[in-house]
Amino acid sequence: MENSGGIQGNITAGLAGRYASALFDLARESNAIDSVQKSLSVLGNALAESADLKALVSSPVISRADAAKAIAAVAQSLGLDSLTGNFLGVLAENRRLADLGGMIGAFNAIVAAHRGEVTAKVTSAHPLSAEQLQALAANLKTRVGRDVQIATTVDPAILGGLVVQLGSQLIDGSIRTRLNSFAQAMKG
DSSP: OTTTTTTSTTTTOHHHHHHHHHHHHHHHHTTOHHHHHHHHHHHHHHHHHOHHHHHHHHOSSSOHHHHHHHHHHHHHHHTOOHHHHHHHHHHHHTTOGGGHHHHHHHHHHHHHHHTTOEEEEEEESSOOOHHHHHHHHHHHHHHHSSOEEEEEEEOGGGOSSEEEEETTEEEEOOHHHHHHHHHHHHHO
16 A cells, blocks of 8 residues: 555545455556446445345344355346455455445545545435536536546435535535525525
8 A cells, every 4th residue: 555645544544444445455456446446336326226235234133154145146146346246255254244335435535536536425406417417527627626526416405406515615506505595694
């Protein structure tokens, strides 16, 4: 980890960060960063969509051996690369599958830092189209001077507009916030 001080410093704090850092180092040594990142994306989507997979990774009553067998079958059925599959086996053996979501996020952050990218967390009321995401990424790149990866979340409660978190900076252009500000101004 020759660059762990600068790039990975704060990202690798905590258990999830340490596991993600170890996976990143193995992926870098194997020239497999892209394939591992793609596999983790597929796995993250599966975790978000499957109650059974969530139950598998979070259940304390499933034995280590059973968890390892089940997660190996999941890795094979999702078509994950072998490095990610082996990593999942280690997590199952160490009873760390419950931290998988945090590890995926930390791995993506490490990869983005390694590539000199910034990740923006964008919340919208409705899913954004590919064209909207591309325009937003270009706009944010102009603002920060580096490539920007966008992690999207949909939250209908913001009513419309966007909430963008870019590092420690928060840009809240949501209709909910505007309405709340307007209501405060009317009281005042």
